[in-house]
Amino acid sequence: MIVFPNAKINIGLNITERRPDGYHNLETIFYPIKINDVLEVIESDALSFQSSGLEIPGSEDDNLCLRGYQLLKRDFKLPPVAIHLHKNIPIGAGLGGGSSDAAFFIKLMNEKFRLGLTADQMMDYARVLGADCAFFINNQPVFAFEKGDEFESIKLDLSGYKIVLVMPDAHVSTAEAYRGVKPTFVKETLYDLIQMPVAQWKRHIRNDFEAHIFNNHPVIRGVKASLYERGALYASMSGSGASVFGIFETLPDLSTLEETCRVFYNV
Ligand SMILES: C[C@@](CO)(OP(=O)(O)O)[C@H](O)COP(=O)(O)OP(=O)(O)OC[C@H]1O[C@@H](n2ccc(N)nc2=O)[C@H](O)[C@@H]1O
Numbered sequence: 191m192i193v194f195p196n197a198k199i200n201i202g203l204n205i206t207e208r209r210p211d212g213y214h215n216l217e218t219i220f221y222p223i224k225i226n227d228v229l230e231v232i233e234s235d236a237l238s239f240q241s242s243g244l245e246i247p248g249s250e251d252d253n254l255c256l257r258g259y260q261l262l263k264r265d266f267k268l269p270p271v272a273i274h275l276h277k278n279i280p281i282g283a284g285l286g287g288g289s290s291d292a293a294f295f296i297k298l299m300n301e302k303f304r305l306g307l308t309a310d311q312m313m314d315y316a317r318v319l320g321a322d323c324a325f326f327i328n329n330q331p332v333f334a335f336e337k338g339d340e341f342e343s344i345k346l347d348l349s350g351y352k353i354v355l356v357m358p359d360a361h362v363s364t365a366e367a368y369r370g371v372k373p374t375f376v377k378e379t380l381y382d383l384i385q386m387p388v389a390q391w392k393r394h395i396r397n398d399f400e401a402h403i404f405n406n407h408p409v410i411r412g413v414k415a416s417l418y419e420r421g422a423l424y425a426s427m428s429g430s431g432a433s434v435f436g437i438f439e440t441l442p443d444l445s446t447l448e449e450t451c452r453v454f455y456n457v
Pocket residue numbers: 200212213214215216218283284285286287289319320321322323336337338364365368428429430431
């Protein structure tokens with residue numbers, strides 16, 4: 191069975207407090223986008239994992255697909271499987287690519303081996319693997335809160351706009367991003383702000399990671415400025431970075447950015 195795990199962007203991200211467990215409470219909007227990996231699972235004699243495409247840092251045993259397998263195996267009698275992941279979603283990008291692979295792996299295993307899990311039950315498994323992993327089970331625009339793993343559905347349809355995603359030559363780890371952030375009180379919740387017209391978002395919606403990540407990686411600040419120069423209605427770093435997205439009325443010419451960055455049009 192083959193599935194195509196997709197990336198997400200964060201529209202707005204407010205870090206509201208540090209929790210006793212070391213994590214942070216936040217609020218953000220998760221919006222799915224059309225940049226995809228390819229994940230294939232076949233029944234096999236032995237459990238195996240291989241990948242192609244972008245190189246994934248870290249050991250193969252830590253790959254979130256394998257961790258998903260081990261997690262399900264605690265509760266279900268699963269046969270060995272051969273997993274192939276073709277990695278295309280930029281890594282260390284704030285696009286949740288690894289989390290998406292894990293969530294799509296859980297959905298695939300549920301269907302392939304008729305595990306009978308409901309969406310809520312799959313989300314509970316996904317939460318164990320990463321704070322934003324559960325989002326990819328339903329994969330619909332949501333307002334996310336607490337650790338970013340509790341969701342409220344929202345009506346948000348950006349299909350009438352052109353969304354462009356730019357990945358500069360910089361990588362930011364999620365842990366690095368949280369280490370430098372100072373939680374702040376939110377006066378107006380994103381749940382309400384997101385209902386404003388897109389052209390007004392620039393004045394009201396922010397990503398709390400940007401300030402210190404831009405200081406550590408000025409190239410990311412430059413990409414965001416370029417998107418506004420080329421007419422973006424709204425531009426922001428996604429999640430903990432390093433990717434930056436722009437929402438446009440018409441598709442911009444980003445050929446100069448293409449010299450130094452990976453550029454994805456119409457995502
Ligand atoms: C920042 C966000 C925003 O959408 O995503 P990315 O931009 O990385 O995709 C998420 O909060 C990332 O979620 P995820 O990548 O699943 O994080 P996890 O693996 O659970 O945690 C990695 C590390 O980030 C920190 N962390 C994560 C989530 C959270 N609410 N508070 C935290 O402080 C912790 O130090 C944790 O050890």
